[in-house]
Amino acid sequence: MTDTETRTALDTAAWGGRHVHDPTVVRDGDGTYWLFSTDARYDGPVRGGVPIRRSRDLVTWELVGWALPGVPGPAADWSGAEGLWAPEVVEVTLRDGTRGWRMYYSASSFGSRRSAIGLATAPHPSGPWADHGIVVASDHVEPPEGLGHPNAIDANVVTEADGSQWLVYGSFFGGVHVLPLDPATGLLASDVADVSGRPGALRDAPGRCLARRPRAADGAVEGAFVLPRPGGGWALLVSYDSLAGSYHLRAAVADRVTGPYRDRGGLDLADLDAAAADPWAVGVPVLSGHRLAGGRGLLGPGHASVLTEPAPGAPGVRQLLVHHVRDADAPTEHRVQVRRLVWTHDGWPLVSPQPWAGTGREQDDESRWPTDPTVLDGPWESFAPGADATHVQDGVIGPLPRRADVRVVAPGRFAWLADDGAHVSAVVHPGWDAVRGRATLCLSTLDDRGRTLLATRLPRPAPETAPEGDRP
Incomplete structure (x- = not known):
């Protein structure tokens, strides 16, 4: 199971969905939800190793421990990281033919691109998790021109219908890129395997750029998540701007996982020339900071993932956007929030203005949605x-x-x-x-x-x- 050694010392009983940053949620075969997030805490020391929370309703969360005892050695030695960021957890078929779980974690420090994405596996979301080292690494050398090479953090695994897999990654600096994975190992495909852990390699073989932003916006794009569109094609969700300020979520769509991803007006998210006049005019805005009358102000919603699961008691699936949000009146405080993700009739992802309230208060059967x-x-x-x-x-x-x-x-x-x-x-x-x-x-x-x-x-x-x- 999870590493609970530090739980008593930290008195985590009241944490619930607090101290959550860069979240992702998966569901096991028994219907329990498991939430993984960045090693982050706003009122005291951070304990490294990826905190794990569980829930039966996606509303109330209990912290049950950490996936790993700290930052794994190879990732720590390379990056100097004191904690792990932005875990991506996916269910897969492991090498021995059994079903299991892979976690792609990020190791870095604020403002650095000397970073690494590592891999751990487990038979169940609760663990035990075993580290398998670095999948891909980036260094801090910045070329003399442009935004430089991508930063090896913020992993997202995309699986196509034929089983092929991709690693979408990157934050700020050179933008968001995509590389092919070997589904059997979870590592990079053989033709790019030499990128793993080799200093400066991402400057030579970063993969295809999906999204980037100009220096006028500090290159601020991160936290990518790619998901299939109804009827075919793909949608990309990314976060723009500063974590404790104007952080917000945008979207674009493409015919292929590898892009190009274009917004409603046809602008390519990877085209710096398209964003030169106005870096905030590219991408479809999906969610930003707001305060509803009588409610708490929500600041910087973003770094989202999407949970796709069968709709209970209804045909089809339901999709829920899982993201972090900060308190507008106390910007260092952050917590998890879940919202329904919906699709327009012409295939664009949008989200609910209200947080998810639990199955008993929501209607998953779309045939019963309004028609008047x-x-x-x-x-x-x-x-x-x-x-x-x-x-x-x-x-x-x-x-x-x-x-x-x-x-x-x-x-x-x-x-x-x-x-x-x-x-x-x-x-x-x-x-x-x-x-x-x-x-x-x-x-x-x-x-x-x-x-x-x-x-x-x-x-x-x-x-x-x-x-x-x-x-x-």
């Missing part, structure tokens, strides 16, 4: 993730923007024409208003100009009743 356009009427509280990611946006209460020619495309999927001529794709689904503690409807929209809107349906105001003596 009148649900769009009435008061809503909304915010636009791409309007200004540098600030925590306050929710705006009022009717939705005016719309014409509303069409019902499928249950929960609508399309209409905005006043300015933009074509809007929308998803409306039942959800739970975490601020007001009530069942509600949630709306996520994207137009063909790349603008998004997230909104929560509010109760209709009660009709005013005149005092009895004033009634006609």
